[in-house]
Amino acid sequence: MTEELAKGLDGILVAESELSSVDGQIGELIYRGFSIEDLAKHASYEEVVYLLWYGSLPTEAELEHFSGQLAEARRLHPDVLLTLESLADADEDPMAALRTGVSMLSAYDSEASYTTGDIEASRKKGIRILGKLPTIIAAFQAYREGREPVEPDPSRSFAGDFLRMLSGEEGTPLARETFDMALILHADHGFNASTFTSIVIGSTMADLYASVTGGIGALSGPLHGGANQEVMRMFRDIEDSDRGPIEWVNEMQERGERIPGFGHRVYKVKDPRANILEAKAAALAEEGSEDRYIGYAQEIESHLTEMGLVEKGIAPNVDFYSGVVYDQLGIPFDLYTPIFALSRTGGWIGHVIEYQEDNRLIRPRARYIGPTEADFAPIDQR
Amino acid sequence: MTEELAKGLDGILVAESELSSVDGQIGELIYRGFSIEDLAKHASYEEVVYLLWYGSLPTEAELEHFSGQLAEARRLHPDVLLTLESLADADEDPMAALRTGVSMLSAYDSEASYTTGDIEASRKKGIRILGKLPTIIAAFQAYREGREPVEPDPSRSFAGDFLRMLSGEEGTPLARETFDMALILHADHGFNASTFTSIVIGSTMADLYASVTGGIGALSGPLHGGANQEVMRMFRDIEDSDRGPIEWVNEMQERGERIPGFGHRVYKVKDPRANILEAKAAALAEEGSEDRYIGYAQEIESHLTEMGLVEKGIAPNVDFYSGVVYDQLGIPFDLYTPIFALSRTGGWIGHVIEYQEDNRLIRPRARYIGPTEADFAPIDQR
Numbered sequence: 050m051t052e053e054l055a056k057g058l059d060g061i062l063v064a065e066s067e068l069s070s071v072d073g074q075i076g077e078l079i080y081r082g083f084s085i086e087d088l089a090k091h092a093s094y095e096e097v098v099y100l101l102w103y104g105s106l107p108t109e110a111e112l113e114h115f116s117g118q119l120a121e122a123r124r125l126h127p128d129v130l131l132t133l134e135s136l137a138d139a140d141e142d143p144m145a146a147l148r149t150g151v152s153m154l155s156a157y158d159s160e161a162s163y164t165t166g167d168i169e170a171s172r173k174k175g176i177r178i179l180g181k182l183p184t185i186i187a188a189f190q191a192y193r194e195g196r197e198p199v200e201p202d203p204s205r206s207f208a209g210d211f212l213r214m215l216s217g218e219e220g221t222p223l224a225r226e227t228f229d230m231a232l233i234l235h236a237d238h239g240f241n242a243s244t245f246t247s248i249v250i251g252s253t254m255a256d257l258y259a260s261v262t263g264g265i266g267a268l269s270g271p272l273h274g275g276a277n278q279e280v281m282r283m284f285r286d287i288e289d290s291d292r293g294p295i296e297w298v299n300e301m302q303e304r305g306e307r308i309p310g311f312g313h314r315v316y317k318v319k320d321p322r323a324n325i326l327e328a329k330a331a332a333l334a335e336e337g338s339e340d341r342y343i344g345y346a347q348e349i350e351s352h353l354t355e356m357g358l359v360e361k362g363i364a365p366n367v368d369f370y371s372g373v374v375y376d377q378l379g380i381p382f383d384l385y386t387p388i389f390a391l392s393r394t395g396g397w398i399g400h401v402i403e404y405q406e407d408n409r410l411i412r413p414r415a416r417y418i419g420p421t422e423a424d425f426a427p428i429d430q431r
Numbered sequence: 432m433t434e435e436l437a438k439g440l441d442g443i444l445v446a447e448s449e450l451s452s453v454d455g456q457i458g459e460l461i462y463r464g465f466s467i468e469d470l471a472k473h474a475s476y477e478e479v480v481y482l483l484w485y486g487s488l489p490t491e492a493e494l495e496h497f498s499g500q501l502a503e504a505r506r507l508h509p510d511v512l513l514t515l516e517s518l519a520d521a522d523e524d525p526m527a528a529l530r531t532g533v534s535m536l537s538a539y540d541s542e543a544s545y546t547t548g549d550i551e552a553s554r555k556k557g558i559r560i561l562g563k564l565p566t567i568i569a570a571f572q573a574y575r576e577g578r579e580p581v582e583p584d585p586s587r588s589f590a591g592d593f594l595r596m597l598s599g600e601e602g603t604p605l606a607r608e609t610f611d612m613a614l615i616l617h618a619d620h621g622f623n624a625s626t627f628t629s630i631v632i633g634s635t636m637a638d639l640y641a642s643v644t645g646g647i648g649a650l651s652g653p654l655h656g657g658a659n660q661e662v663m664r665m666f667r668d669i670e671d672s673d674r675g676p677i678e679w680v681n682e683m684q685e686r687g688e689r690i691p692g693f694g695h696r697v698y699k700v701k702d703p704r705a706n707i708l709e710a711k712a713a714a715l716a717e718e719g720s721e722d723r724y725i726g727y728a729q730e731i732e733s734h735l736t737e738m739g740l741v742e743k744g745i746a747p748n749v750d751f752y753s754g755v756v757y758d759q760l761g762i763p764f765d766l767y768t769p770i771f772a773l774s775r776t777g778g779w780i781g782h783v784i785e786y787q788e789d790n791r792l793i794r795p796r797a798r799y800i801g802p803t804e805a806d807f808a809p810i811d812q813r
Contacts, residue, residue: 067801082805253652270635419449423464
């Protein structure tokens with residue numbers, strides 16, 4: 050027992066994990082040994098989730114079975130839809146609506162009770178949760194737009210059906226492929242605050258509904274999720290101004306402000322996920338998607354590279370290009386963080402399942418610095 | 432940065448706090464310097480929450496204002512009631528129903544958005560949340576019983592109005608006083624897993640709805656909340672058996688089983704909260720409340736004391752008597768953990784507000800022990 054204060058738990062090793070590893074010095078991200086580049090290029094989100102949860106890439110039969118179960122889970126109970134409609138009517142924040150929607154799912158899962166410790170049961174529960182997230186987000190968006198939600202179609206892929214339910218339109222193969230890739234890139238990233246939240250909750254042997262609901266809550270915080278919305282806000286402000294992107298960031302730097310989408314607690318070079326998304330943004334633009342912001346992004350990156358910032362470790366991170374891509378796909382700004390949650394739920398569930406296999410309740414200490422003795426005075430004598 | 436693994440974060444000091452301190456060697460619990468005995472005897476739950484959130488006991492005027500705001504917050508939006516009715520119809524677990532109910536509240540809070548860092552705004556948001564928890568639990572119970580929820584009455588105390596809404600009946604002054612005391616005893620207890628969950632979520636500067644929803648999720652885990660339900664299950668099993676309580680626990684010990692309600696991670700002597708509740712249970716029995724289990728509890732405690740277990744640190748904890756008391760008050764078994772959450776919400780909110788005043792994102796590390804390199808094989812070659 051040490052008396053040193055580990056505020057923020059920086060550098061404290063809280064568990065061992067086989068799921069993912071980040072090397073911020075060389076810009077490398079791996080899931081169970083596979084490079085993020087290989088996975089983004091060759092795999093689907095369903096394959097990656099299988100890899101995270103089961104430990105190896107699936108065979109064709111395994112993938113078919115797994116994807117089929119995920120797709121079958123997509124449909125929501127009518128009472129969940131009613132609640133989402135109420136939340137949309139009340140103009141609820143989309144992350145809060147997702148949190149309530151996921152929390153409510155347990156009521157309609159006949160196997161939801163607290164029988165944890167059974168890894169296969171946990172994976173099946175994970176499928177029932179993850180499968181429903183696209184439908185929750187898309188239905189909430191439909192209600193906000195005053196239309197009926199699009200019914201899920203279990204014959205479609207996770208990414209493709211989400212885009213279709215979200216907009217009511219088919220979309221191009223490149224759009225589906227790009228969105229699938231974005232989900233893969235955000236699926237896991239070590240012990241960030243939301244993943245850690247899910248694990249702390251899981252360490253009480255609470256069920257996965259509790260863990261994922263908590264993860265969404267943590268990701269809703271402005272210090273965690275939401276950075277890609279900040280990037281887009283900057284682009285929109287540039288667009289609405291009479292200044293060009295270079296002038297804009299120069300002024301930000303003169304004011305000593307941080308440029309959104311640049312710099313990362315772990316990466317000291319360009320985030321590998323940013324490279325992948327940048328290429329996809331270019332391809333989408335070539336295909337003819339509305340590309341309001343890719344020019345801004347590339348100009349700003351070139352400029353900051355020339356200025357020597359990128360060399361100093363203030364390099365573009367994943368958020369700098371994910372917003373550009375989501376915007377090209379026609380997704381509303383305030384759904385970017387819910388989509389981050391959608392993708393990261395694969396990681397959260399994988400980590401909780403892994404942690405519970407060799408569980409230990411997470412309970413740190415606080416140093417008490419309040420008074421040690423106080424005399425109680427009756428209320429009329431205070 | 433140390434390479435030592437701190438699994439469970441045992442003994443790791445993660446923050447400083449002025450809220451509460453536990454001395455397990457002498458059986459002492461204090462809230463901001465005040466002994467739990469003084470607070471239980473002389474204060475109300477509202478006073479104790481004020482103490483935890485504001486740092487000092489309120490004057491009469493402060494308490495009146497604070498209690499009034501809490502009482503005004505009690506009413507639920509009709510759509511929250513509709514969702515609770517759906518959850519009751521689906522036979523949802525009461526802790527999960529409470530989690531969903533609290534998560535949904537943010538939609539009807541016009542100041543719910545993520546403007547954290549303003550301590551007075553956080554306290555006001557805390558009041559709007561805490562005030563509604565009694566109504567959520569009572570309304571859910573009403574729907575489960577097939578009746579309409581009892582309307583809140585802001586002229587009544589937090590504890591008293593909850594008991595009235597829960598059963599539809601007035602209850603005796605002693606019943607209200609006892610329940611108020613039970614709320615005080617459970618309001619805070621250092622950095623347990625649910626309090627820590629609330630703080631991790633709060634450290635992303637997510638709002639209090641996210642933190643409290645996460646805390647409820649953590650408390651739902653069988654390793655954390657729910658121990659008093661285990662005690663009651665034992666008493667019920669004894670009642671249904673042909674054996675007396677002493678015979679029963681002797682047999683448990685022969686099988687090497689832990690006696691529910693005995694022993695605690697922190698207390699090495701009798702939990703001070705157990706003493707207070709035991710006295711109240713006796714008083715309620717004297718008043719004529721149905722006292723099925725107090726005899727069992729006292730017989731078992733005497734027996735284990737004679738056996739020398741209590742001396743060895745296997746002493747009665749708060750859960751050993753709280754269930755007895757709740758049962759005397761006519762509260763259904765599966766609401767004991769939601770009531771624990773109701774009370775502890777006061778502590779969760781107090782801790783998050785305190786932590787966010789000098790915030791640092793909580794983000795530990797995991798030691799990666801998976802493969803460092805894996806070659807991606809196309810799916811037909813796996």
